[in-house]
Amino acid sequence: MRLPSLSWMNRISLALTLLCVASFFLPLPAQKKFSAALVLVSYLSFCLQTLRRHNEELATQHQGFSAELNQANAQSIMIVYASQTGFAEQIAVKTAQHLQDAGMSVAISSLAAIKVETLSKTSRILFILSTTGEGDAPDNAAAFTRLVMNQKIDLSHLHFAVLALGDRHYQQFCAFAHRMDHWLKHQQAHSLFDMIEVDNGDEGALRHWQHYLGLISGHTEMADWSKPGYQDWILTERELLNPGSLGGPAYRIACIPAQNAGSNDYVWQAGDIAEIGPDYPPEANAVNNTGERPALPHREYSISSLPADGKLELLVRQMHRPDGSLGIGSGWLTAYAEIGQSIKLRIRENRNFRAPAQDCPLILIGNGSGLAGLRAHIKARASHGHLHNWLFFGERNEAHDFFHREEILAWQTNGVLNKVNLCFSRDQAERRYVQHAIQEQQADILKWVEQGAAILVCGSLQGMAEDVHQTLSNILGLDTLESMAELGLYRRDVY
């Protein structure tokens, strides 16, 4: 410990003390010795106070330092790549740059340099991994797979995400990234969001990755790496689905293509995503240094209708930014764009959220705007005559938030939905969410899964998706749930 340096006050006091101490050894009257003792006691108490003040100062500095350190940890992240021909490395550098521009502290490393100790000391890692050969790890990942992935390590402190680069022409698509994802989960590491697969450099999947980089860094306004090839659509309908709700307003949005309605560009399947190109609100005056408005980043929305409906529908929750203004994408769709106006939209294929083609039972689980993706699936199941379907849906109050109520009740009456469990969290004293209904229905869940059921989950990542995953793994066992995921029988579209 470093001692406090003596101020001139302390020096005078020290001299006084020495004088006092010396006075005890001098032949002086008792009264004088008593006064000297008083001076000595007051000096010692002065010294103690100074020392205490100094220690408090040190403690305060320490507190400030650890608060900064905590902040730095929350804002710091490691990016690890394994690359054979350089693409994963290139995306890793772009990812690092993106997060740095958003104010985060970023470390970047090849998987070759990662040891057990690195994993033990790091709290957040984004893995960007390609696959080579026939489902093999890139050459420079060989040491890691041999020395680290063969071990059992406690990684319960680690939060991670995986961007998987591959090519669907190969039989074992993104196999190395899958092996890593599986291994990390078995070491108790927590995934920040589901693995994103990039087929042959697909820019849409890379924009999806960027969506999560925005959430991680808290900066969702960063420009897209590549602008989607939007088409012109016309906004035709906007309907408020939850008047009087305690939650944010949620709208059914409908649009139709501006032209070439027969083109393949306008065909989609249940599970697919609409990438929207938002525009500025009418009163906005943001310009960059060239005097132009920078292009706003895309936003993704689950498509909630089928082409057979003759329109593309979305279910959009209006969001607010920290400064109180409306969210870039949800504000554009729910407030600023006018009916009849042209909007930029691109359909993104989302193979990871497809239901099995065969007529197996299907359990659909979602909350809030997550009903969008499930609605398209229920419509598709009805159109194929696949009628073994069970819906779990959660919102706040039945009186205000039962989105698409008439449609859901009609599906129940005409046998498209065999079972429906609704959880309105605020309709009773105790909060009740979909995971609670799933838990109560565990016997039937087991029965349905034994009969070959698939499970689709759509909606919020925070809260719902994690708790549903935990509840399902308690009921079915983590191994069963993982095997279901590998077979395409457990799929999630959560955000």
Ligand SMILES: Cc1cc2nc3c(=O)[nH]c(=O)nc-3n(C[C@H](O)[C@H](O)[C@H](O)COP(=O)(O)OP(=O)(O)OC[C@H]3O[C@@H](n4cnc5c(N)ncnc54)[C@H](O)[C@@H]3O)c2cc1C
């Ligand atoms: C695959 C996918 C499907 C989606 N489907 C739908 C859908 O069907 N309906 C729907 O309403 N939304 C959906 N979203 C979310 C949507 O893309 C936007 O993130 C959302 O509308 C907010 O964007 P914004 O531009 O309005 O708000 P922003 O301007 O980005 O931000 C507004 C505020 O909200 C915060 N925020 C943004 N996104 C989230 C989030 N996901 N969780 C918590 N806070 C957030 C921001 O940090 C900011 O404080 C989906 C997202 C993904 C990735």
Ligand SMILES: Cc1cc2nc3c(=O)[nH]c(=O)nc-3n(C[C@H](O)[C@H](O)[C@H](O)COP(=O)(O)O)c2cc1C
């Ligand atoms: C020789 C070779 C073998 C490949 N094998 C696979 C494979 O088994 N599975 C897969 O999903 N992708 C495979 N790919 C595709 C790559 O993973 C993909 O092109 C990736 O973007 C390359 O990233 P990289 O440049 O970082 O290595 C292969 C590519 C090459 C050239």
